[in-house]
Amino acid sequence: MIEKIIENVINQMIPHLDQRQLEHLSNVLYVNFHGLELQEQCTELVPSGMEGDEAKIKMFVASKKAVNRQDGTLKQYTREIYNMRDSTGGQVNSRSQRLK
Numbered sequence: 001m002i003e004k005i006i007e008n009v010i011n012q013m014i015p016h017l018d019q020r021q022l023e024h025l026s027n028v029l030y031v032n033f034h035g036l037e038l039q040e041q042c043t044e045l046v047p048s049g050m051e052g053d054e055a056k057i058k059m060f061v062a063s064k065k066a067v068n069r070q071d072g073t074l075k076q077y078t079r080e081i082y083n084m085r086d087s088t089g090g091q092v093n094s095r096s097q098r099l100k
Contacts, residue, residue: 001040002033057081 006029010022017025060081061074069077 001038002036005038006030006033053085 006026009029010026013022013025057078061078064077065074
C-alpha cells in the first residue's frame with residue numbers, strides 16, 4: 001500500500017519536478033515511510049440499533065460528556081429530557097425542526 005501511495009505522489013509531481021528532484025522525493029518518501037504500516041480506516045456509518053429519541057438523547061449526553069460534565073449532571077440531563085418528552089407526549093425533535 002505504501003508503494004502505491006509513493007508511486008501516486010511521484011506521478012502527480014512529474015510535471016513540477018525534474019528527474020533529479022523526483023528521485024530525491026522518492027528517496028525521502030521511502031525513508032519516511034520505512035517501518036510504518038498503513039491501515040485503511042472505515043468511516044462508514046453503521047446502524048447502532050437505536051432509533052429516534054434514544055439515539056438523539058444518547059448523542060446529546062455524549063456531547064455533554066465530551067465537554068467534561070459530571071456523571072450526576074449527565075444523569076440529570078437525561079432524566080429531564082425524558083420527563084419533558086413524556087409530559088408533552090411527543091418526540092425529541094431536532095432544533096431545525098422546531099424553528100420552522
